[in-house]
Amino acid sequence: MGRPSPIRPLLLLLGVLGSVGGRSTTSYLSLGSGIAYYANKFSPPAMAGSNASSCQALCNSNCSCLGYFYDSSSLSCYLAQHQLASFINTNASNGAGMSGYIKVQSSPRSSPDSSSSNKTLIAILLPTIIAFVLVVVVGAFVITSRRRKDEQRVGRRASRSRDVQLRRQRSPGSASAHLVRDLDNDDDGDDDIVIPGLPTRFTHDEIEAMTNSYRTKIGAGGFGAVYKGELSDGSLVAVKKIEGVGTQGKREFMTEIAVIGNIHHVNLVRLRGFCTEGHRRLLVYEYMNRGSLDRPLFRPAGPLLEWKERVDIAIGAARGLAYLHFGCNQRIIHCDVKPENILLADGGQVKIADFGLAKFLTPEQSGLFTTMRGTRGYLAPEWLTNTAITDRTDVYGFGMVLLELVHGRKNRSEHVSDGGGEDSNSSNGTAGSSSRSGRNDYFPLVALEGHEGGRYAELADPRLEGRVVGKEVERMVKVALCCLHEDPHTRPSMAVVAGMLEGTMELGEPRAQALGFLRLYGRGFAGPSEGNVMKDAMVGDRTRSETTMTTMSGWPSYMSSSQLSGAR
Template sequence: MGESEASSSSVHPHQRHFTWRKSIPFIPFLYMGFSLFFSFLSCAVFLPSFAFSAAIFTHSVSPNFTASNFRFIDNAGTFLLSQNGTFKASISGTNIQPSSYYFSVTHVASNSIIWSANRNAAMSDSDELSLTVNGLSVANQAGKLLWSTPPLNYKVAAMQLLETGNLVLVDARNVTMWESFEYPTDTIVVGQRIPAGKSLQSAVSEADMSVGDYRLEVTDGDVVLQWKGMTYWKLSMDANAYKDSNGDVSFMAMNATGLYLLGSDGSTVVIQVVLSNNPSGVRIGKLGSDGRLTITSFTDSNWVQELKEPVDDCRIPFICGEIGVCTMGGACTCPPRFHNEMSGGCAPMDSSLSLPQACNESTNGSQFNSSVSYLGLGYDVDYFANDFTEPVRRGVNLLSCQDLCSQNCSCLGIFHGNSSGGSCYLLENNIGSIFFTPNSTNDSLGRLGYIKALVNSSGEDPIGENKNKKQSFPIVGLVLIPASGFFLLATIVVLAILWWRKSRLSKARAVKMGRLHSSSSAELEIFYIPGLPRRFNYEELAIATENWKTQIGSGGFGTVYKGTLSDKSVVAVKKISSSGVQGKKEFCTEIAIIGSIHHVNLVRLKGFCAQGGKRLLVLEYMNRGSLDRTLFGNGTPVLEWRERVEIALGTARGLAYLHGECEHKIIHCDVKPENILLHDDLQVKISDFGISKLLSPEQSILFTTLRGTRGYLAPEWLTSTAISDKIDVYSYGMVLLEIVRGRRNNSNGEIYFPLFALEMHEQRKYLDLADPRLEERVRSEEIEKLVRIALCCVHEEPALRPAMAGVVGMLEGGLALGEPRLESLNYLRSYGGRFTEMSTMEGSNGQNEFVLFPESLAYISSQQVSGPR
């Protein structure tokens, strides 16, 4: 009986589907010579597969079945098809590596492998797959087992390939005992479930199907992508992902409409990613050897990609090799003081330094016998795992973080986050690629990375030389050189020492410059201050502002310029006047406080420069400018009442945060329309909070009596009353009145508006106070609300003014409106008369000056006195 017949005899009659191929019948040729007969007989004995071609079976085969690529060579190793021929089981090679064979299930139309048994042990073309009553196994010609199914409870009656692509072993009752869907490789198909706790594992490459370094893990709350155990992406991060419930995930499944994480009942959706509707259901999700999850549909012989994550090349953990820096567009470079290695990745330029290996039996403890150095990775870089792990320690400085790494032989580097209160992240066991993060707005802002390096005991760097090596030269000289040459030798030794010292100093300078990038950074790294934002050097900001080309604001202590950083982001750069500036440490201490304050209604400090005597701030740019331009400017669209209320509320919320909600209480001291900035959709942000603290005591003493801007100064600046956050409340009240009127409170030719507001409040004539440009588009009760709040804020007695949190409550409607106290507002009547007199004097002499009378309350200084804008 031929080989194909023997194989088919074990198949049930209704399951047989014979397909004969090129059979070579045995026909004796008596008239042929003995030699030819012997040759043919040898072939028939030793190469039986040449004599018979095996058949392809449909749906099912029974035990005592064997297959190899060689046996089914005419069918490209295929021996089993699903009922409709959608999937096939075969022993075949990959397109790229045809000499390595795998027992696989493949989608026929697209030739995509969806499952492989022996992915970690490739077969040869003659190695065999065997189906017995005990299960499936793959062994080589020497009998060595390459793969097998686990022990089964019952005897196998058949192996079936279902139309879903699931390969199953069933018993005599047709009950499934084992299925390939429960042992996924790197692919999921429609109808397959991946339970929580199980994963897909990538291949090493397109040519090597062995398990690679990337894993897609289904957890009880999400799906995560990991590289060597470190997370770098979650399904919930996908732009099309929707979280439907907070229940636990039981399994991941895919159907014709999308990818789903479902609860234990099989119907409760926890997270879903809706894809284009594909009624045919031919959809394949695969974790590629590049670390990406892709989902594609196969329609009309074409692939349609529906999902690809992560989208950003730089979020792939090993895209640029070890310590390689991935920049925008996927370009790879090395950090400062590192160079490219031929084998890939980056290594220290200094040959006296080497990268440590993670702990093992041979290396454990050896690191502690070596000197350890840390090479900085520079600014604006981060590590993929930092956003998905908790720091090993919080509230520690950089040196303490480095000590934690030095004492841990598994630690290969660190990231230290200033903006998160001194968080220490350890890079353990493996280091992947670094990615560029210009102007990051998350916790990575201020997170600096360092790679641990071991200082070799012998190397080219003279810094690493030891005393024994330096002493060996003169001792050898005394033994080998006659006494007459001793003085010549001594001269050579002295010259060598001088050269060595010069080389050491030069190299130390180069190392320092390479690590710190700028003189300003070098000056700042001698002390530790948690919370510092990004540091810029002066030249970088000069380039960003095109040599201070576009001025967008100015104030008592500084000028603001528009700038564009190297990553094309637009910023506002404030030059603080250099006279009397603080020392670097004091300046940076205040910068750290300001930089740590984040609120939707406060302008964010993105960085700073403290280089020599120069002090600059890099701030968030607000494209609609300051409130005064929008509120008072000629030719600008009129602010509607609703917009004015939103501006008032946003400003109040920002001040309330400064006064009572941030860690360090801050009094602004200069609340005015010029320091209230607007962005798209009239988003409101207060600028210049905390700026006055950046001044030295010598400079600040000039403003002990007055600090603020004329027209917004609280009366207590001119008295012995203690200064508190109520000065900001007073200034806010003055701004609120200007928002109502749409003009300056002290506009020439008009009555002093705060006094007019008080009089109209007494007469309940609120409509007379509204900006006439609104043309009756506001109701009296709406105006009354803002006017009453404003008058309460400008009480002469600070204790009578509400807190800013109370102002927010009144604006939002959660608190009852306060009632202005007339006895604490009478100073406005006195000041109103003086204002009229001063306005007349100003009109007659043409000078924009007011005289300060120290004995009077809330009079205006002869010059604008303000903090820098």
């Protein structure tokens, strides 16, 4: 937690001073047509069967209300409370009746009759405010000075006790190291720090040489492109060329390298080196010759991933994520768990990759608030509700990946355009229908219904033609559904997930009342006629949340290092 800002009490006092002239008035700013509030898709209306005036009156009576949204087609009133989240553009078919208004507070001018009393109050309050501000400023200056001296003292002591330096090697086999020159070409001196064991720092000329001037492109994403390269010792590497990063993020980029570069685990891709020259940002990873999981899993033709290999991939990925969450000094939340970020290589190697969106938690932190990040289709509900992000956010994304491993296709069909899933361009329906009735195209809901009916064999990839182990299909589906519980506190940790997949821990049972968000979202694929069913399901899920918290809070959260990591 950061130190409280000394400006906040000042703003509160100035607010008192500015409101002396009279009561504040409330007005509403219209958002216009085509704008809706994203969280309304997952929250019940605050009032049903109402008109716009009563909806506004309800917002007026609620001090935490920041605005309201009124749906004239369903006569429903939604309130935006505490803090505003994401807005979305709507089209004529799904948002024609929705109108939004943001509350605006204003203070009227003081009337001439009250001007004399206002001047008296100002004369009383102004000296108090000035004295208070002076005390706060002086106190903040003293505290800041002491903290700075303490940090300098600790830094000098640390520099005497260990030789810390960011190493820059001319080649992976070279033992010579050089101090890192100042990244910003200034004389602040704080970059002359050496940390033994970090990845090699390459020059851009060396990067161009190892990639043969970026000749072989092996992948691309929102971050940029990935190229195949070869080091001087003959080992193959994958060079990620990051684009769109300004100089402001240079030190954060180096910090990420320092943290990830010290992580070593059999199920995490190894960072071999990096390059930062001017505006260039490049990362050099070990080469995984089979590419990412999505290629063999979703391709319409070619060799299939056999069932045993899918189980091994699930266990390996679970171990890697568990190590990120529990095996490091700082817990690392990956924030983008999906098949594209699980790499495969010969010999059954499975490694988690792409830490560009990762967030770090200190041992004292249980969660953090941050901007939405990740990929549609794998985003946990807490991203949509402005709640804290924890390691259980990765658990939700892993549950989605488990279901795709079972079924061999993306969890939602490519023709569906709204919602939070990712469109699939590679499934093409080759794995068969997602639903026995053809009504539902959202596989997580199909898996939930199959679990409730005990029909696990029907959920397996039909292209395998029965070459599966029934008990293992059941185990993977149950673990996946436990990972998809709406409340993050009711999801198992990744350490427990790995243990359940390996069969070393008791298999948990998914709770239907904890999957209301999943059921609600899946039924939304049936069309607008299901609107009332969606609302009823969400309301029912909210009323059951307390019971769910009580019944599912018993997940064990600790495993020994050997159980957690496997081979290193």
